[in-house]
Amino acid sequence: MAQDPAAGVLERLRKLEKCANTLAIEQMKAQHRAQAVQQKRAVIQQLRSKRDALRTRVTAQSAGPMLDILADTQAASTPQLDQVDVSTTLLKERIETLHHILEAYHLTGISAEVRELNSAFTFCINTAYEGTYLDSYYLDIQTQHPRKIICHNIPAFIPVEQMACTYLQLDLRRFMDVLRDALNAYTSRRYQVEQLQKLHSMFLTGQVQRNAAYNLLKFRYPILCGDMEQDVQVKLVYKDLACYLPTGVTLTYTGADAESTDAKLECHRQLFENVELHRVFDSLKLQEEVAISS
Incomplete structure (x- = not known):
């Protein structure tokens, strides 16, 4: 019995409509991920600006090089025997001021004492x-x-x-x-x-491979592709030892439908570049794009 041409056309239309809806959903997800990345990037930049401002203020308020301050503290801590009460009071104020300056240095993560x-x-x-x-x-x-x-x-x-x-x-x-x-x-x-x-160990396939400096990291995690789970191989490189976030991100996907996941992996790559490593999976988990590893 010959197939009804109209039914065939309707079936094709339904498939096209389904594809269009899927594409629209993926585009919305991509926009959402891009906005999330931008927001996190803005927060990171704001925190870095506050950190730099604090360091600048501490440096500006520090009355002289650290070594001079330490030497003055050491010298001022040994009062002379013939000091009168007024001199003793001034000496105590000087010591207190020097200790306050050293506390300002300590805010930057560095402290020192005379050896x-x-x-x-x-x-x-x-x-x-x-x-x-x-x-x-x-x-x-x-x-x-x-x-x-x-x-x-x-x-x-x-x-x-x-x-x-x-x-x-x-x-x-x-x-x-x-x-x-x-x-x-x-x-x-x-x-x-x-x-x-x-x-997030449940979202990783195996352990994280790393070197002693933690500036070369490799690991795998599974993503959902329809009803299937496929592993994504991740390589993170930090170009120098002062980097908090990776400067090189390589994501390798070997599934049969690799082309259809390119947009998704690009969003993942942006997350790895701009968000702290352990928070990347918070975002992926919310977007339901990462599967629990078996």
């Missing part, structure tokens, strides 16, 4: 991420020229000797800032990976 009078200082760099204290690193530095690092507990992949050759002799503060930024970025990357494995 040997006019010879060496112990510097402490405290690292933190979003208010969570992570690690502390210490350096004993001989401050008399030529300056040199006596000992430290900085990880081996941080090029502290190279940084010292570039900055230490000319600008101690610059040296400490560069070192602090590298350590904070490293502990931040490590923290993000730890939180990813702790909070």
Whole structure:
């Protein structure tokens, strides 16, 4: 029995309508993801601006180089025997002012104390991420020229000797800032990976592969493609040790319908580039684009 031509046309129209509806939904999802990325990017930029403003204010309010302040604190802490009460009061005020200045330095994550009078200082760099204290690193530095690092507990992949050759002799503060930024970025990357494995391990296929500096990460996660689940392979590269977010994101999908997932993966790539690693999966989970790994 011959098929009714009208019925065939109607069937094709229904399929076209279904495809059009699917495309419209995907476009709406893509717009939603793009807006979410823009909002998160704006928040990140705002937080970075506040951080930079705080550092600038602390630097502007600091009355002289850190070494001079420490030396003054050490000297002022030893009163002379023939001081009268007025001199003692002024001395106490001077010590209090110097300690306040050192507290201002501490806000930037760096603190210091005299190790040997006019010879060496112990510097402490405290690292933190979003208010969570992570690690502390210490350096004993001989401050008399030529300056040199006596000992430290900085990880081996941080090029502290190279940084010292570039900055230490000319600008101690610059040296400490560069070192602090590298350590904070490293502990931040490590923290993000730890939180990813702790909070979203059910969405990962296997473990996260990483190097010691956490600036090369590889892992896989499954996405939903219709009724099927297919793995996406992720490679994240951080171009230097001071990067908190990846500068290179490669997503590889080997499913049969790879072309149809290009738009979806592009949105995923933007998330990885602009959002902290453990929060990427918060967004993907809300959009129901990631499957629970078996």
